[in-house]
Amino acid sequence: MSTAPSGSVLLSRGTIIAFNEETEAIEVVRNGSLLISGDRIAGIYDAARPDNLPSDIEIVDCTDKIISPGFVDTHRHGWQTAMKTLSPNTTLPDYLGRYAGDMPALVYSAEDVYIGQLAGLLEALNAGVTTTLDHAHSIWCKERTNAGFQASVDSGARVYWCHAFSHRDAYSLADQIANFKELAKSNSASSLTTVGAAYDLWVTSSPEDVEAVISVIKELKIPVLTTHHLGGPWSIDNSPELLHRLGILDTETAVVFSHSMAITPAGANLLRSTNQFISITPESEMHYGHSHPNAHLIQEQGSLGVDTFFTFSSDLITQARIWLQRTRSRVYDQVLVDWKVPKNNPMSVNQAFLMATRQGGLALRRPDLGVIRVGAKADLVVFNGRSPGMLGWLDPVAAVILHANVGDIDHVIVDGKFQKRDGKLTYDNYAAVVDRFLASVERLQKAAVERPAPVLEGRFWGGCEYGHATEVNISRGSGTGYGEQFIGK
Template identity: 65%
Template sequence: MRATLLASLAGYAGAALSASVLLSGGTIIAFDEDSKFLNVIRDGALLVTDDRIAGLFDEANPKDIPADTEIVDCTHKIITPGFIDTHRHGWQTAFKTLGSNTTLADYFLTWSSPAAGHLFAAEDVYDGQLAGLLEAINAGVTTTLDHAHTMWSTDRAEAGLEASIESGARVVWAPAIDPTPNYPFADQIKDWKRWNKRAFPNDLVTLGIAYDAWDIGAPENTLAVAKLIKDAKPAVLTIHWLGGVWPIDSSPALVHSYGVLNTSTAVVFSHGAGITAASADLLRSTNQFLSITPESEMHYGHGHTFSHHILEQAALGVDTHLTFSTDMITQARLWLQRTRSRLFDEVLNHWDIPAKNPMSVNQAFLLATRQGGLALRRPDLGIIRVGAKADLVVFNGRSPSLLGWADPVAAVILHANVGDIDHVLVDGQFRKRDGKLTYEKYPELVDSFLKSAERIRRKALERPEPVADGDVLWGGGTEVDVIRGEGTGYGPLFRDTGDKTSAKAAAGEKHDEL
C-alpha cells in the first residue's frame, strides 16, 4: 500500500510564490454579512494572505498591499467561493459509468459497500479516493463531506484517509461505522478513536462519523455510537435518510431520541426527499441540515416531495461517482430547474398560468456554496468575505460558454461548465492554475488508477447478476423508447470487460436491468 502517515502534501507544486496573492480586476461574488446576501464587486480585487481572505477592494489595483504580493490578472474573470459537496462516496470512482441505468435496488445488490467491498484492496481505495478528489478540485469543489463506507478492514479504511490528506482538498472524512465480516464493531470504534488522536499535517482533513443503522442496528451498537458522538464531539455526523415510502428510518426524530442533535456536532441527513413538516421543524430547531443530491434523487427515484420546503436548512451534494460527476454547478442547476418545474406544475394543475418564478439563481448559488459551509458549521467556508478561508474559484469570463455575461451569478449557475475554470485555490494555495491541476504526481496516479479501475471493473462484471427477492417494496416501473419498431428495447450497456466475445453477445441482447 501507499506510504501512510504523510508529513506533507508531497504531490503539490501549487504553493503560492509568496504569502500573499492579489486576484486583480475580476468580478467577485462576495457575501455581505450585514444584509446576509450576495454582494457583487465588479472590476475589483481580492487579497489572499496565507490561508485567509485578507482584503476585498472595489478597484483592480489597490494601494497598501504587502510588498511581495503576487499579482494574478483576473480581468474579465468571475471569482466565486469554492463549491461545497455535502454528500459523496469517493471510493466509488472506479465504478464510473457502470451504473448509468441503475435503480436503488440495483445499487444495493451490486454496487453498494456490502455488495462490492470485496473487490477492493487498500491501494484501490487510495487511488479511487485520490482521483475522485482531484476531479472535484478540477471542478471547483474545494470542500467535500465524504461518507466513507469503506470500513471493510483497517488498512482499506485508512487508505481513504491517506488519499484525502494527499489530495490537497478540504475533506470531512466520515468513516461509516458498521459491523463488517472480519472487522468487528468494537475494532471499528477503536480505530476511530485512534484516528481521532492523530495529528494531521494541516487543517484540511477533519474526522467525522457516518452511521446509518439507527433503526436496524444492534441496540448496543447504536448506543455506543451515540455515546462516542457525545464524548468525542466529532465535527460532523452524516446519515443516509430518505423518508417517505422508503423503509429504512434514520429520521431526525429517531436520531434526536439518542440525544445527538443538540450537541456541537453538525449532523447532515443525506437525501431526505420525503421529509415531513415535523422533521423539518426539528432540523430548524436544532440547526441541523439536509444534503440534497439533485441528480441522485432523480436518477434513483428518491423523489422530490417536500425537501424544497426546507432549503434554508439544506445544502447540495453529488452522492456517487458510479453514476455522476463531481460537478456542483450541475447539481445546483438541476435542483434549481427541478424545483421550478415542480412548483410550476402545482400552478398549472389548477389551470392557472404562473405569475412569478419560484426560485432564483442566487438561491441555487448559495445552496452550492454558503449553505454547505453552514451545514458543516463552518461559516468561514463557501463565502467570500474578509477573514473567510481562501477557498476560491476563478472562471474565465471570455470562454465561449460565458462570453457576453452580465449577471455573474446567472453566468455560473446557468452557463458555466468545468472547462471554464481557470484557477482553484484551497486554503490559499493553487490546486488548479491556468486550467491545469497543480498536483505533480497526477500522470503517475492516472496510470495507477486506470489499472486499478480496469481490474475492479473486470471482477465486478464477471459476477453473476443478482436476483431481487421479489419484495413488493421494489416492484413497479416501466420503460420508454425513442426508436420505432418492435423489440428495440432499452438497448445494451456498453461496459467493456475486455472479453470481446462477451461484448459482442451483450450488444445483441435486450437490456433487462442489472
C-alpha cells in the first residue's frame, strides 16, 4: 500500500519477522516498517518510513526492536491461575485429585473463576500470547460457566473459549447444552472471544450423551473442538481414530488433540488427511512424565500450548525453547546409540518459532493468525533488541527463541490495539484486578493446602498400576536433598 487511512499505526525502523505464503517460509525485513490499519496488517515495507503517509498517522519508533507475530497457545486452563506454586512437584494423579475435577467445584465461586481467568489472560498478554485456546473445565454451574466466558471477553485477548461438557449431578448435561447454546448465540461476531467446545468423555459417557454433544457442535457449527488425548498407560484414549469413527474429524470444525503422547501412525495419518492438529505442551508433559516419543514425527500437524499454567511458564517462548531442545536431544540419541557423532542439527530455531506462531493459527484454521503478512490480523509482539539478554543479536528468530524473555517485550498488539505498551499492560485499573485476584488466591490456596493429599493406591483410573520413580540425589549429606514444600504462612 502507498497510503494509509486516518487512524493507522506505523511500526517504523524495526526488524520484521514476516512470512511468505508462497514459499511457506520466514522472511526477515531489516530496518523496515509495518502498517496497521484497523485490525489488519495493511503493509510491510523495506523502508523505515514509506511515502505518502497521512499526517495524522501514529508512528511508533521500533529502532533496534524485533517485530514478531503474536504467539498462539493451543492448550490452556486459565481459571486455575490462583493455584500458583502449590504443585511444583506434583504428579498427574495428584493433580487430578486435588486441583481438577470435583474438588475445585467445592470451593470456587463465580468471582474466583472470573478473576482467575482474567488475571491469567492478562499474564498471557504480558508474555506476548495474543491468542489462547482455553479448555474451560470449570463448568460446574451456569454462573461459574458464564463467569469464565465473560472474563475472556473482558481480557482484550483473542480467546477460543472451549466449554468443557461434563457429568454433574447438580448441573445436568442438558442444562449445560442449553446454556452453551445461549452463549454461542449471544457471542458477537466482532468479539475477540469465540465460543468453542471441549469434551473428554467420549469413551466413558453413554452413547446418548456423546451424540448430544456431537449434535450441538454440528448444529451451531462450532469452529473449534478440543479434547485431551494421552493413551498408553494414562488411559485417556480420545484418539483421532475414535473421533474419526464418530464422524467429527473430517468436518469444518477444527479439532485440537491436547498432548497426544501415544499417537499412533494411523492417528497421525488421520490428522494429515483431515488437517487436524495436536497441541504439544512440552513443560507440562516433561513434568508429568508423558514422554511424547512420537510428536516430532507429526510436527507439520503440531502446535504448542502451556497447559495448567499455575505450574508452568505462561509464555510460548519458553515452551518453544524447551520443545526445540527436547526434540534435538531425542533425535541426537538415535545417532549416538550407534556410537556416531551427529554432523547436522535436526531442528532449527525457525521451526520452533513457527510452532509457537503460525502452527497455532493453522490448528484453529486461522491462517491469518500467527503470521506477519499483508491481510493478516494485526496481532503483534515487539521485542526490545537492546535489552541485556538480547544485546548483540544478528538473527532475530534466534534472538527470540534462544535469548528472549517476557521482560524483553515492549509492546503487544491484538486486533490492532495495544494491550501492552512500553513494557506495561494497558488494561484499565489493572491494580484493582490484582487486588481482587489476590483476595481470591488467599481463600483458594488456604482451602487447597488444608485439603488432604489423595491416596494413590491400586490402579490409575482403573487401568495401569502405579509405579515408583527413583528419587534422585542432590546432597552428599543425609537424605537426598529433596526438601519440603514451602507453602506455610
